Amino acid sequence: MKITIRTRTLKTGSRSIYLDFYEKGKRWSEYLNLFLVPDDAPDARRLNEAAMAKANEIKSKRMLGIDEDETEADNGNSKQLPKRIFVDWLDSHIEGIRRNPSYSPATYRNYRSCVNIIKEYLKYHRRPRFLMSKIDKKFIVGLLDFMKNTYKNTKSPDNPKDMSLHTLHLHQSTLVRMLNAAVKEGVMDKNPFYALGRHERIAKQQSEREYLTKEELLALIEAPTTNETTKRAFLFCCFTGLRYSDVSALTWRNIKQINDGLVVSIQSMQKTGKQVTIPLNQSALNWLPDRNGCKPGEKVFDMTCLSACDRCLKKMAVAAGIEKNVSFHTSRHSMATLSLAAGGDLYTVGKLLGHTSINSTQVYADVVMGTKIEAVNRISKYFQIK
Structure with a gap:
């Protein structure tokens, strides 16, 4: 195995130090939580020499196959805690989530995805039997760095990509919840994530919510399409607010007649597990396909996968x-x-x-308020005295 020291320049001007491992055509990195300060910083030479000396010391241990954690003195807490292997506890924890009816399938998938990334991190550092008592701030910082700079999203094996900032923050939140659960179970004495400074955490991104205006929606209705079912389902959702996961699973049993007309009644939404009843206005009914004798259990829309639907919609938008x-x-x-x-x-x-939560809906109200302000300003400009 070949091991080299590498640095990466940060926005602050400092350089973060890594170890790069090369073996049998594979490469992986270890974040050392060591930094080289800029040359013009006070006492830069002494600080940088000490950091490089520590990096070379760790490199020597890795070349001998020594895990640094094995040589460090126990902090005292691990003796009082049960010796649990991290990946074993993770598998047990997410199995409990899968069996718990209060968690939706989407939530379980998020947990499972986060656990898979943690396993990749441990595998890259050749620590598959890592003990929970050894999880500290350095471990968390290294894991987050691995997620941001090394791990690739493998949903498309032919085109692996970095995870988006939104996904990174989602996995960070899932990690924090799992470690909090471990503390409650008594297998960890505290959650080391809370020792991280703000700059060491993955910041939450303000997600952009693209929406269609009335004029754009009318233009899309007139646009040609390569898949009529996708177009109908999309426009039906524009007037009902259903997600793809719900409309793709929608059956005629979910379309019900009440005193005030037809409604969509879903006992458990795919993402949240919540019940919802949505009245169908005439605009929604215009895009509801003819039932043609379909049985209650048959699907309303015979849809393709989400990625195919999105490709179809993008072509419609261009048109x-x-x-x-x-x-x-x-x-x-x-x-x-x-x-x-x-x-x-x-x-x-x-x-x-x-x-x-009303906070989820408030985001849309803020978007609408911006539109209203623009409209009011246009009126003011129109009546401006020249």
Whole structure:
């Protein structure tokens, strides 16, 4: 095995030190939590020599096959804690989540994905039997760095990509919840994540919610399509707020007649597990296909996979002259913003969308407020005295 020292320049001007491992055509890195300060920094030479000396010391241990944790003195806590192998506890924990009916399938998938990344991190550092008592701030910082700079999303094996900042923050949140659970179970004495400074954590990104205006929606209705079912399902969701996961599983049993007309009634939404009932207005009914004698258990829309739907919608958007990044989830955002712009209140719109918190709906209200301000300013400019 070949081991080399590498540095990476940070925004602050300092350089982070890594060890790069090469073996049998594979390469992986270890984050050392050591830094070289800029040459013009006070006492830079002494600090940098000490950091490089420590890096070379760790390199020598790795070449001898010594895990640094094995040579360090026990902090005293690990003797009082049960010796649990991290990956074994993780497998047990997410199995409990899978069996717990209060967690949705989507939540379980998020946990499972996070656990798989942690296993990759341990495998890259050849520590598959890592003990939970050894998890400290250095371990967490190294894991987050691995997620940001080394790990590749393998959903598309032919084109692996870095994870988005939104996904990174989601996995960080999942990691924190799992470590909190470990503390409650008594297999860890504290969660070391809380020792990280703000700059060491993955910041939450303000997600951009693309939505269609009334004019853009009308243009999309007139646009040609390569898949009529996708178009119908998307436009149906623009007037109901359903997610792809819910509309793709929608059966005729979910379409019910009540005194005030037809409604979509879903006992458990795919993402949240919450029940939702959505009245169908005429615009939604226009895109509901004919039942043609279908049985209650048959699907309303015979849909393709989400990625195929998104490709179809992007072509429709181009044909309609829409420059926004349109995906299937754009229909849900469009329903929310158009409903609020038409005078709907936050509470009602939130209930239609199946939100568990009014804060989730408030984001759309902020978007609508920006549109209203622009409109008011245009009126003011129109009546400006020259």
